[in-house]
Amino acid sequence: MTVTSGEDKIKWWKDAKFGMFIHWGLYAALGRGEWVMYELNIPVRDYERLAETFHPVRFDAKSWVGLAKAAGMKYIVITAKHHDGFAMFRSQAEPFNIADATPFGRDPMRELAEECREQGIVLCFYYSHVIDWHHPHAVHNKYNNVWDYDTDSKHFPTYWNGLVKPQIRELLTQYGPVGLLWFDTAGGLSKEDSEELVGLVRGLQPDCLINSRVSHYPDMGDYQSKGDNEIPMYGEDSRAWETPMTLNQSWGFSTKDQVWKQPEAIIRKLVHIVSKGGNLLLNVGPDAEGHIPDLSAERLREVGAWLNVHGEAVYGAAASPFPYEMEWGAVTVKPGRVYLHLTSDAWPQGELLLYGLQNKIKQAYVLSDPGRTPLETTQRYDAGMDHHTLTVGLPDKPANDCMTVIAIDIEGELSVDTRLSQQPSGHVKLEWANGRIDADAKTIEWSLQIVAPGTFDLELVCFQKEGASWDEAFREGIEAASRSRRFTAQPKPDRVIKNSTACQHPYTEVHSHLGTIVFDRPGTCTLSLRSALIRPKSGFTEIWQADPVKLRAVKLVKRQ
């Protein structure tokens, strides 16, 4: 991967799509995640003692970078310092670091930097700039070490000038070019301090990208970090964005957490994210010996095997031009070519219908078919409705167990009907980001194209956080209205969706039946909902600030 620079400096990252997040620190020795010091209120003196025996003899930069490569990942973001304050690099600014405080004595960041250069992977650093439970003067607006230090007598500049700035300088001067700095949990940091940090990075390495979590003020940094494990809606973000995601349910090494995502799920989530224009930063948590758990490595290799064949439809691809989710999978595009990613376990029999593609088709074929055997295509245009339909004849069986990609070569520049439209199945999912939101009036309204009129079940799609009370969230009902009907419903958690593509721990996708609505003629119709839970279009929210029950979409399911 070649890093782009100057005005185009974010291009390499946008094209890369898939990166490896590595949470590795002293906490690995306790095997219960990176928040263990805070959760157990471990005194600094005791926590420091962990370093005395931290000796990751199995750490091998070559195999870590090799794994990222085999997984099809293009960059690595590793925790240079997490909230526990322990630097995983040689630091003059603070002796509490892996090279000086452990029997290991090596600088793994240096070894990784060399290997990344060797293998063509971009090295990036995570740095916890506000939370630091080891330093007596670090101040966050919520998560501080209150068992060792008195928050009132802290002097933030001592921490900021004495540790953060010198360590950022070290990270940007000791390891060659750094692809990006990934800051985290900026709660309480002033705008001036965030800007100063951004300025420091820009001064030392102007091409180094910065994620938005450098600050809680909006639009800072070069791209938007979504909340942990958060996949946004189609069209939600106007800036470049990335979803940081766990492979199980933890970031740092955990002996207990064995809830692993399956390779198929990861591939689908990756494709889904790319079809929405984002990047996936997928995490591994190596243990205290420096070994990446086998269950993680196996999964990543399977994802890599799929990407090896289908990478053309992922790397450098642009988001789907259609503003809604496809029931059969997802769409990505490149100049002159549209890729339909079809989930193999919902393989349409015989043919696939696609609405709204206005270009003339040159040819369609299965991407993994080396002979590019042409698939049959027909195109129809309904002038009365100004509506395009493409039919692609499909092979009887999917070509891949997880996702099969159909490539469609088109004439001219891509041209698509971007109106929200009922799908060939008769259904359509209307996501919040595509509605007109009036946050004060607590209403949202969509205009959509009805192709086949009829009676529709309205299914509310929510993401419910683990432990969140449904009843409390829906103390007030939801009002739905179309031209012909208005009613109020009290949503119940009717159906939990397992294997949701967009939703994962700590949230679960829940559907509720609200009632029925009739659209009795084809053409443009409107649907509106009114609920106390309607928020303005979201910016970045830390995971603990996000609503416990988030409204996501309403699905119109056509009655047959």
Ligand code: GLC
């Ligand atoms: C959170 C957590 C942190 C983790 C990060 C990953 O903000 O505090 O432990 O590193 O998210 O995105």
